[in-house]
Amino acid sequence: MSSKVLASKTMASKTLPSRTLPGEALRNIVPPIVLALVLILCWQGLHLATASGAISSPAATLARLVVLMGSGRFWLDVAETGTAFAWALVLSIVLGIGLGVALALLRPVGEVMEPILVTFYSLPKVTLYPLVLLIFGLGMPAKIAFGIMHGLVPITLLTRNAITQLKPVYLRTAKVMRLSAFEAVRSVVLPAIIPELVAGIRIGFSLSLLGVLIGEMFASKRGLGFTAVNAMGLGDLDTIMAIGVFLALFAVLANGGLLSLERAIRHRSAGR
Amino acid sequence: MTVLAMASRDAPKAAIEPPAASLRGVTRHYRFPGGAKTLHALGPIDLDLRQGEFFSVVGPSGCGKSTLLDVLAGLNPPSEGTASFEGKPIAGVPDGIGVVFQEDASFPWLTVEANVAFGLKRAGIGQAEIDRRVDYAVGFMGLRDFRQSYPAQLSGGMRQRVCIARTLVLQPRLILLDEPFGALDQQTRLIMGDELLRLWRETRATVLLITHSLDEAAMLADRVGVMSARPGLFIDIIETGWPSDRDSRIVADPRFGEMTGRIWEKLRTETMKHMQTQGAGPR
Numbered sequence: 001m002s003s004k005v006l007a008s009k010t011m012a013s014k015t016l017p018s019r020t021l022p023g024e025a026l027r028n029i030v031p032p033i034v035l036a037l038v039l040i041l042c043w044q045g046l047h048l049a050t051a052s053g054a055i056s057s058p059a060a061t062l063a064r065l066v067v068l069m070g071s072g073r074f075w076l077d078v079a080e081t082g083t084a085f086a087w088a089l090v091l092s093i094v095l096g097i098g099l100g101v102a103l104a105l106l107r108p109v110g111e112v113m114e115p116i117l118v119t120f121y122s123l124p125k126v127t128l129y130p131l132v133l134l135i136f137g138l139g140m141p142a143k144i145a146f147g148i149m150h151g152l153v154p155i156t157l158l159t160r161n162a163i164t165q166l167k168p169v170y171l172r173t174a175k176v177m178r179l180s181a182f183e184a185v186r187s188v189v190l191p192a193i194i195p196e197l198v199a200g201i202r203i204g205f206s207l208s209l210l211g212v213l214i215g216e217m218f219a220s221k222r223g224l225g226f227t228a229v230n231a232m233g234l235g236d237l238d239t240i241m242a243i244g245v246f247l248a249l250f251a252v253l254a255n256g257g258l259l260s261l262e263r264a265i266r267h268r269s270a271g272r
Numbered sequence: 273m274t275v276l277a278m279a280s281r282d283a284p285k286a287a288i289e290p291p292a293a294s295l296r297g298v299t300r301h302y303r304f305p306g307g308a309k310t311l312h313a314l315g316p317i318d319l320d321l322r323q324g325e326f327f328s329v330v331g332p333s334g335c336g337k338s339t340l341l342d343v344l345a346g347l348n349p350p351s352e353g354t355a356s357f358e359g360k361p362i363a364g365v366p367d368g369i370g371v372v373f374q375e376d377a378s379f380p381w382l383t384v385e386a387n388v389a390f391g392l393k394r395a396g397i398g399q400a401e402i403d404r405r406v407d408y409a410v411g412f413m414g415l416r417d418f419r420q421s422y423p424a425q426l427s428g429g430m431r432q433r434v435c436i437a438r439t440l441v442l443q444p445r446l447i448l449l450d451e452p453f454g455a456l457d458q459q460t461r462l463i464m465g466d467e468l469l470r471l472w473r474e475t476r477a478t479v480l481l482i483t484h485s486l487d488e489a490a491m492l493a494d495r496v497g498v499m500s501a502r503p504g505l506f507i508d509i510i511e512t513g514w515p516s517d518r519d520s521r522i523v524a525d526p527r528f529g530e531m532t533g534r535i536w537e538k539l540r541t542e543t544m545k546h547m548q549t550q551g552a553g554p555r
Contacts, residue, residue: 169375175347176371177391177442178364187394191381265381 056241064238065245080223081212084140088147088208093201096152100159100200101185110160121153125211129218143215143223150211151204158200162193198262205258206251213247290359291320292446292478293344297353299503300339312503314339316353319497319506321446326472326479328489330535331499332543337482340504341448344480345371357446370444370477374451378423378434384410385419388437395442409437412474413467429453429460433467440471447472449481453488461485462520465492469519486539490531491522498538508538 040058047057056064068074103110125146132149136142170192174184190197216225224243231239299315314336321327331337342348343355346365355362357369378387388409392402410416413433423431432452439447449468453461465488472479483489489496490512498508512531514522522528 167375167377169373169377170379172347172371172373173377176345176365176369177394178367179394183394187390188379191379194381 053237056237060238061241061245065242068239068242068246074227077222077224077227081216081225084143084212084215084223085147085209087140087144088151088212089205091144092148092151092155092204092208095148096155096200096204097159097190097197099152099156101163101189103156103160104163105181105185107164110164114157114160117153117157121157125149126214126218129215132215133219138219138221142219143212146215147208147212150214151208154207155197155200155204158196158203159193162196162200163189166192195262195266198258198265202255202258202262205254209247209251289323292323292325293321293355293357293362293480295319295340295343295350295353295355298340298343298350298355299352300336300343300348301351314343314502314504315350317504317506321478321480322494324476324478325494326469326481326492327495327497328481328483328493329497329499330483330486330489330539331504332501332539333484335499335502335542336504337499338450340499341371341450341480341482344446345369345448347371368445369448370439370442370446371448372432372435372439372450372452374454376423376428376431376435376455378426378431378438380423383420383422384415384426384434387423387434388415388441390438391442405441405443409441412440412471413437429456429464432456432464436468436471440475443475445477447475447477447479449479451482451484454484461488462491462523466519468492473516486532486535487523490528490535491518491520496535498535499542501542507542510534510538 043055043058047053047055103113128149129146132142132145136145166189170188171184174188179187212223213225213228216223217229220226224247228240228243231237231243295317297315298317300313301310302313303310317340329337329340339348343350344357344362346355346357346362346369349363357366360366379390382390385406389402389406392405397405410419413436415430415433415437418426418430423434426434432455436452453464456464468479468481469492481489481492491514493512494514496510496512497506498510499505500507510531
């Protein structure tokens with residue numbers, strides 16, 4: 001039997017995914033839209049149920065958001081929060097992956113460090129905020145540090161777990177290819193754990209954003225967190241809700257993008 | 273040593289040429305975690321792999337076959353004794369040795385073509401030479417139509433072909449195969465065996481194949497090493513005497529049955545010993 005015949009014979013029934021059909025696209029789009037509508041209806045219901053006006057209506061929130069988005073001050077706050085968040089996320093990813101790789105390669109150290117990191121992860125980070133202020137003072141560095149404190153641990157733990165669960169044959173292959181430790185990590189270990197890394201980054205993304213916002217709420221004069229707390233002091237419910245909706249939309253869109261990326265990578269590597 | 277009354281193609285050559293790889297008094301002990309106890313897994317083993325021969329190793333489960341391969345590959349140093357490749361002691365993975373593992377070692381994030389080129393790129397070989405070797409290897413292994421496919425889109429047999437092609441492009445002088453067809457069905461194994469013989473004839477490399485299949489060992493090899501239950505020792509090395517242009521049709525030859533019978537006779541006692549130590553012996 002020729003190689004070609006065998007190849008055809010042994011080619012699995014697995015075939016490339018066909019292009020998404022319009023019907024399939026609808027099936028992907030309709031449920032989130034329906035969910036959003038249900039949430040808005042619930043929100044309206046809650047607004048009506050709380051007669052004291054503890055929750056702004058969707059319409060009032062949207063109107064306030066439009067006003068906010070038309071003001072220069074709002075975009076300065078967005079830029080401030082965005083800068084702190086971008087730094088926190090990038091540093092969480094770089095440090096988290098580096099630390100995760102190191103803890104996976106230095107197995108005894110990793111086994112000691114994992115429970116410590118899990119304990120730290122479960123601590124309310126607000127309790128450590130005075131310490132962060134003492135070290136970094138008021139301003140951008142403290143906000144970034146607070147973002148990292150939230151985002152670093154999940155990325156580290158997921159990276160370490162992904163490497164420790166890596167198929168040993170990949171590392172043996174790297175050895176027989178005579179790759180250096182650095183080259184093995186760069187060209188075998190990291191590509192092999194990309195789906196888990198994206199999942200870790202997705203979780204780290206949300207937590208870093210949360211950390212930065214909490215940081216702004218406690219000790220800052222700028223940023224969306226500060227504006228929200230300021231509005232809380234003034235009893236300006238529409239602004240609080242508008243900022244909440246703006247952040248939620250940003251988080252949902254970014255998270256959806258990362259989730260799609262993760263699914264695409266996992267689909268491609270489905271044979272593992 | 274049992275030798276069939278048939279001339280091996282390499283018999284005169286073996287007397288002249290130095291061995292491709294040698295093991296002298298090689299043993300391997302493993303220490304149990306946290307204890308002073310050790311497990312004697314292998315040896316002492318003395319073995320010379322002749323230049324360009326196809327050598328199969330069979331033995332009961334857990335007898336140290338894969339440990340033997342690891343020692344030869346430089347993945348696992350011997351506890352005692354010396355291992356050498358082309359006259360030089362093995363310390364780390366030597367240049368010129370290629371290994372194909374039992375598990376699917378294809379990289380799922382790379383296409384077939386990129387998988388095959390992987391080792392060449394890391395070895396700093398020029399792009400033109402990479403293209404030439406990859407083109408040859410994917411053609412040789414029947415993967416030409418699947419160059420841009422990902423491993424997840426291929427069957428188990430084809431993924432193993434990708435791994436063999438990835439080893440082949442590095443032009444190893446000693447190819448170590450650790451039950452590479454273990455996960456495949458019998459028919460595909462026979463066909464893959466033919467491919468392997470074709471590869472061996474083409475490259476003139478020395479091949480060491482670890483296998484559980486007596487048929488596979490007898491069909492493919494110039495010599496079959498039969499190992500004892502743990503600690504693994506060679507209890508016999510049998511010359512098959514097959515012609516070099518053999519293929520899977522040899523299984524229909526009456527001498528093939530005689531050969532597998534001879535190997536099984538040696539192996540049966542050892543397998544029963546292994547089963548008894550595992551508490552699964554015949555009642």
